Amino acid sequence: MTQTQPAPMDGLAQLRAMVAGVLPTAPIATTLGMSAFDVPERGRVRVELVPDLTRHGNPLGTVHGGVHSTLLDTVCGCAVHSTLAPGERYTSLDLTVKFLRPATDASGVLRAEGTVVQRGRRTALAEGRLTDADGRLVAFATSTCMIFPADDGAAG
Structure with a gap:
């Protein structure tokens, strides 16, 4: 007896399956307390976080820049992920963040949105x-990601 394997999903379908609870979310989302993950269209992703200085704070009494960076890395990377064909993979090559204003508990919900600016065959x-x-x-970032074709044999 042979078992039929489901057709591989493209990146958009994978992310939407995570939103629907069919696939598990990334552990970092739980660790930081990210919520309202949304993939409205291919190449665009949104996520929210309610800042809590007891979890996200730095010694200055503001949200740690690493939290900003993680939110921005998440939405940039997932925006790229949403463009992947079945079997393709990606990795971040760089992330440049500009911190423009501090965030605190009083900032309310922080919303991160990532958008693909340009998608080529390899980057x-x-x-x-x-x-x-x-x-x-609050902050602005750019990220470059490397795309690995489905058939290149690169490690996952």
């Missing part, structure tokens, strides 16, 4: 914007 460029509850820009 993709994405940008991310992190805003506070009043829509003010």
Whole structure:
């Protein structure tokens, strides 16, 4: 008896399966407390985080820059992920973050949105914007990702 394997999913379908709870989410999302993960279209991803200085704070009393960076890395990378064909993979080559204003508990929900700016055969460029509850820009990022074709034999 042979068992039929499901057709491989493209990146958009994988992310939407995570949103639907069919596939597990990334552990970092649980660790940080990310919520409202959304993939409205191919090449665009959103996620939210309610800042809690007891978990996300630095000694200055603001949200640690690593939290900003993780949110922006997540949305940039996932935006690229949403463009992948079945079997393709990617890895981040760089992430450049500009911190524009501090965030605290009083900032309200932080919203990160990532968008693919350019997608080629081997690389993709994405940008991310992190805003506070009043829509003010808290941080901005760009990320370059390397794309691995489905048949190149690279390690997953």
